[in-house]
Amino acid sequence: MYDPLTDSSPGQLANYPDSYWASSFSPTNYPGLQTDIHSDVVVIGGGYTGLSCALHLARQGVEVTLLEANRTGWGCSGRNGGFVLNGTGRLSYLQMQQKWGKQTANLLYRENRAAIDSVAELIEQGEVACDANPGGYLKIAHRAHLVDALKQQARFLQDEFGDPVSFITKERLASDYMQHAYAHGGLLFPYCFGVHPLKLADGYARMASNAGASLYQGNPVTGWQKQADKHVLLTPQAKVTANKVVIATNGYTPNKFHAGIDRRHFPVLSSVIVTEPLSEAQLSACGLKPGVMVMDTRALKYYYRLLPDGRLLFGGRGAIRGKDADKAVYKQRLLAALIDSFPALRHIQLSHFWSGWVSVSLDDYPRINQPEHDNSVYYAMGYCGSGVSFATRAGYRLAQMVTGSEPMPALPYFQSQLTKFPFSPFRRLGLSAFYHWGRLKDEWL
Structure with a gap:
């Protein structure tokens, strides 16, 4: 690559x-x-x-x-x-x-x-x-102790900018958005798509x-x-x-x-997997709401969304060097993280895996x-x-x-x-x- x-x-x-x-x-x-x-x-x-x-x-x-x-x-x-x-x-x-x-x-x-x-x-x-695909963006707390910080962020955005963000409780996440092993609360930004x-x-x-x-x-x-x-x-x-x-x-x-731009940015790889279309039973078990995009609060964040044809896209950090980008270990890491988040999908099959460069500033x-x-x-x-x-x-x-x-x-x-x-x-x-x-x-x- x-x-x-x-x-x-x-x-x-x-x-x-x-x-x-x-x-x-x-x-x-x-x-x-x-x-x-x-x-x-x-x-x-x-x-x-x-x-x-x-x-x-x-x-x-x-x-x-x-x-x-x-x-x-x-x-x-x-x-x-x-x-x-x-x-x-x-x-x-x-x-x-x-x-x-x-x-x-x-x-x-x-x-x-x-x-x-x-x-x-x-x-x-x-x-x-x-x-x-409208549905909004959810930022979820992957640890319980991070929930208060998300609540404070919601209040800050509402008070300072009039942002229509809302805090979603752990219980409502489970009932209305997804059955996720590490979703302790989240912020919903309704205008994202x-x-x-x-x-x-x-x-x-x-x-x-x-x-x-x-x-x-x-x-x-x-x-x-x-x-x-x-x-x-x-x-x-x-x-x-x-x-x-x-x-x-x-x-x-x-x-x-x-x-004028040499050495002023750092290209970093992000990798993505996409599953085969989820069955009705798998969709019901993971409870992912169509249209909603999700990212967590990890230092090495995962991001995912249910695609219009019922596949699950799941992304995160990949290799460090371009020549390693396509190695199976990085695909398997993402798959393991997906299954860890949604245990009901432990038998899911993948259809695609790829990587791309993100430009990071100092x-x-x-x-x-x-x-x-x-x-x-x-x-x-x-x-x-x-x-x-x-x-x-x-x-x-x-x-x-x-x-x-x-x-x-x-x-x-x-x-x-x-x-x-x-x-x-x-x-x-x-x-x-x-x-x-x-x-x-x-x-x-």
Whole structure:
């Protein structure tokens, strides 16, 4: 599997992973670029961020070209669990308030809620058939002593932001949502919803193309030169000369791609299993409510949802290196965790297993900005695994930055650079230590 820390390129026109999403949908193909061209703006990356940016630029009449190394939605946009949530990175709103103050925390909350609304609006505008599935998001306490913290979080969100979150008791979880071995209480965020992520990416691509953006797949950027005030991007077949460049590759960004973002994020693998369709008896025994998405309070979180066709999607942390991503041990770990959570599914069979990269920032929140000393390059990175809605919004904000159509709001996303990782060659040693600590904490604390 492609590894951003060791491979110079994500490949060229590679097939989608053997995922449930790819097996249940055939995305639209776009041509490869074969001749040299000039474009006012070039967007690198055909995921949610890049496609949203290209769409919003095209809607403003900007000449925009999108280059995707493989296929639209090939990266994280086609591999995630399909959870449309508040994209806060890894910081809670209380932590945001403590870090930046009440006014900024309130603005961040509004921006993240607007991100969810942006996804819903684009789905409606483009009539995107992405199996949008309302039902809300449940954050569950996997230990009894964590229940009070969830209750406090609910009160904080309600009092500070007017959030419609509600606390769900252990008894109501069991009666109305799921028969889960470690669900001691939870928070229900009713405005969140699930999607088929690859269908969503395909819908964005179609909308961008229809709006006038030029989309090319199978064109990895293998070289980047600056000639006077122009950017020359080299691909295997052709080169593109541009006035401005948007980097929209997030967790799939290769090492030494651009000096302004190198060593400023850490790609981490997340893995997913999908079961065969559950029988009526299995559905009844585990009690999972259709439409609800779930994540727990572990240090090494598990996330899961019942899919529209009755399969169970279950995800969590995977291997540390790309070359180990497909090893059976990581699939078996997820299956063991699934069965531990839902003992009634101990005989369940799996249909799919795959992995994808998450971009983690050093200080746990993303950025939408420009590299220092280059006012014609833009980037959005560091989503920390909460990117379906945030990436869509990031593309919209990037388009605004490129055109200068309006000033950015006073949010930390736009006001500072991603922080460089110290001792970056040893990031994976640190990750290994964190995983060992996380498993210990989740098991005993």
